[in-house]
């Protein structure tokens with residue numbers, strides 16, 4: 296009789312790319328390379344999240360995101376983990392289909408226009424400068440905590456007009472909300488419920504404080520004073536606020552950590568960037584592509600369909616691996632490398648594609664670009680002096696800790 300260990304080994308599909316250890320140990324490259332070469336639309340029957348289709352190249356992902364009626368964001372949620380029926384119901388527009396999605400996205404979009412970005416630039420630059428000037432040179436510290444988390448949290452606190460002294464609560468809530476591994480653990484699931492409830496009630500208080508007052512240039516006030524708000528109930532309002540915190544938090548944070556780690560892997564590219572700061576705008580895109588801070592989004596088929604020769608059935612779960620599409624050899628030359636002047640860096644899919652394409656992309660680009668500019672002004676280099684600790688999950692693709700020592704060039 297086969298031992299349990301060998302049975303488990305037999306049952307595990309080596310092409311199941313939802314396994315958290317692949318990300319914890321940075322071993323995801325090989326299975327994705329195989330998927331892209333052998334089966335860009337692959338049916339994985341066995342996984343901790345049930346059966347799913349893996350889309351690992353650029354073409355099928357763009358096709359699926361271009362057909363939002365056929366491939367729904369609402370029917371099953373936006374991650375490989377199924378919606379939890381016992382979860383608090385806080386609907387978010389990232390997990391809605393048209394026409395509701397359109398109206399709700401419109402309530403927050405004005406916060407991210409080029410003129411709003413212009414307005415926020417001064418503040419973001421000042422805060423970034425303050426943080427950089429507070430860092431020790433020639434001493435090891437955790438880049439994730441002192442730079443990536445702190446800068447991202449400050450950016451979100453500015454956007455929401457959130458009480459400054461309490462801003463780390465945003466990080467705390469977002470970390471709990473964005474962790475899909477919790478779905479597998481009943482005790483943690485309960486804890487998450489309680490924490491999100493607390494988040495909802497604190498934002499409820501902020502909302503109450505702004506209702507009936509003159510508009511102010513922050514997201515909460517903008518939402519209160521928008522037309523679509525009239526059709527939004529309180530839980531939807533809170534759901535969308537949480538979406539904005541989670542959407543902006545892990546993603547921007549992990550791009551800033553990737554700036555340090557990625558350039559450490561490619562010192563010649565770091566030297567080129569240091570020699571020519573006019574490359575910063577393109578390098579921002581390239582680092583976001585290389586990192587891909589959200590490894591996937593999920594869609595659910597609303598009808599039978601054919602996708603690159605594969606028969607998709609109504610109700611099937613499709614996982615769109617941006618992480619892999621951004622390493623698609625047919626789109627990006629030498630995709631595993633950071634090339635600061637890569638001509639098509641902007642074509643990356645890290646922000647998604649189509650009607651749900653990231654609404655906060657400009658803000659993220661602004662924050663990451665300003666960080667690089669302020670580092671360049673000070674001629675500061677972030678040297679990563681040890682292996683980073685990575686997030687063990689297939690959704691948020693990032694780093695928990697990263698020892699860095701600053702030097703001047």
Ligand code: HEM
Pocket residue numbers: 360388389390400454538539540542543544546547550583587588589592645646647648649650651652653654655656658659
């Ligand atoms: C949507 C990535 C920064 C708010 C998305 C999507 C991705 C993404 C992959 C889904 C796209 C799709 O389904 O096609 C990122 C990355 C970021 C980032 C990589 C940073 C590098 C931000 C920021 C905010 C934000 C700073 C706001 C503060 C949102 C919202 C949505 C979204 C609200 C939902 C859009 C919709 O459904 O219409 N983002 N994001 N994101 N993101 Fe971002």
